[in-house]
Amino acid sequence: MEQELSLINGAKPQPKRLGKNGDGDERHEVIYRAISDAIIKQQLQPGARLREDALTEVFNVSRTGIRKILQRLALEQLVTITPRRGASVTRPTAAEARDVFAARKMVECGLMPEVALHITPQDVSELRDMAKREHKALKAGEQSTAIRLSAAFHERLAQLSGNATLAAFVSQLCSRSSLILAVYGSAGNLGCESHDHEDLINYLAEGDGEKAKAFMNHHLMEIEASLSIVEEEAVAPDLHQIFGMTS
Amino acid sequence: MEQELSLINGAKPQPKRLGKNGDGDERHEVIYRAISDAIIKQQLQPGARLREDALTEVFNVSRTGIRKILQRLALEQLVTITPRRGASVTRPTAAEARDVFAARKMVECGLMPEVALHITPQDVSELRDMAKREHKALKAGEQSTAIRLSAAFHERLAQLSGNATLAAFVSQLCSRSSLILAVYGSAGNLGCESHDHEDLINYLAEGDGEKAKAFMNHHLMEIEASLSIVEEEAVAPDLHQIFGMTS
DNA sequence: GCACCTTAATGCGTATACAATAGTATATGA
DNA sequence: TCATATACTATTGTATACGCATTAAGGTGC
DSSP: OOOOGGOOOOOOOOOOTTTTTTTTTHHHEEEEHHHHHHHHHSOOTTTTTEEEHHHHHHHHHOOHHHHHHHHHHHOOOOOOEETTEEEEEEEOOHHHHHHHHHHHHHHHHHHHHHHHOOHHHHHHHHHHHHHHHHHHHHHOHHHHHHHHHHHHHHHHHHHHHHTTHHHHHHHHHHHHHHHHHHHOOOSSSSSSSSTTHOOOOOOOHOOOOOHHHHHHHHHHHHHHBBBBBOOOOOOOHHHHHHHOOOO | OOOGGGGGTOOSSSSOOTTTTTTTTHHHHHHHHHHHHHHHHHHHOOOEOOOOHHHHHHTTTOHHHHHHHHHHHHHHHHHEEEETTEEEOOOHHHHHHHHHHHHHHHHHHHHHHHHHOOOOOHHHHHHHHHHHHHHHHHHOOHHHHHHHHHHHHHHHHTTTTEEEEEEHHHHHHHHHHHHHHHHHHHHOOOOOOOOOOHHHHHHHTTTTTHHHHHHHHHHHHHHHBBBOOOOOOOOOOHEEEHHTOOO
């Protein structure tokens, strides 16, 4: 549970305290991405605590900035902030897992016809490239990279619909899905295996929105089915319920 | 454009600086709600600036807290934060308006069958009550109340589906819709008039999810059609495109 | 020996102070 | 009189300092 925080600071050898405001916004974006990535890639596992002081040291920004980032992550449900206990990587409940996949089925499938209409040959080749890289990562055993690429694929797909609002929503759902995979996925079987993505691209390239829609539905159901979504409940056992007392 | 900020502080006669941490979180939630409500009720119109100092005075909290709240509102797209210019109520673009309504059609319609399955007589009477109050407000000419109640109705409906994730998303979409109505709606015709909501409840009470779905689609299309969504474009004309220069 | 109380340490919530920047106004020169 | 440049003001971005809460450990009393 306790992990080394420094590992998420992949490419920033102490920014040298670049003072008050060396393009400040940029830095925050970078840090946000770093933490987000670390969570999605499961370098930071559900339940891992994210102490503000530790992050402050790692990224060399003040707590103010860290807090801003943590709150953003909290709104996206990647981290959970408990009032006086601090932030930690959220451990999705079974209900949340169900909700997220239901939402993905509804939105991502609904988007497919639109995508099929708008897609260009350029987009197709880009998607194929992404699928190829994902496949390669999977074969090389780089799980975290594969998960990340898979999420990126689904996000890119949603963007192609042209609806920025729904694309952003899908993006969030994909991030949360990565967490869900981390908690409820069995070791060997991590979603989006096989050639599903390649097949999906073919349908879209043909302009067959309905087939793509049906296939996406199947695809998501398969991923969900591969999970073992059972409530762990260890966190806060409901003593009232267990012992049948009212107060 | 410049409005009186104090009007959003409806019911808090100076909390008397209740010190360091008198259930601090609670206060923030209240303030968040107050600002959010004021935007949705169009007491704060799109483009209105939200200066941190002013809010600090009105609500009697430090800028730190205000900033937190503003950032939350920004993530929900209710306010826009421009890097060194501060926060203002967002003025939705035409593209955003289209995206939001497309999203609402997809999600809210998709949720109807689920709602029809889960709904209880208790829920039905609650919804009828909400619809009645909305109608009354509309007849009494209380526009802002009516808009707020209408949004609340749609949100409650989404909640009844049992999917918290999608419900939260719908909630956001409804908030943004209020803004869109404020910008693109014609004066007289503010959405959700007539007895649409009552009819919808009837379909749901009968358990006819498909009819409810179709009706919801019609309902949302009607609202969207009543808007005059034309790009104002004054905001940030793309000079590169206009003058055809590459750099 | 066990339980409870006290104390210390850790860590977050809040406020305040300082730095930097964008917008505005004014002054000066042509 | 108009245009340009400079100085100023208003407002945000960032960091730091302080205070309270919670937790854990150690000591003392029973």
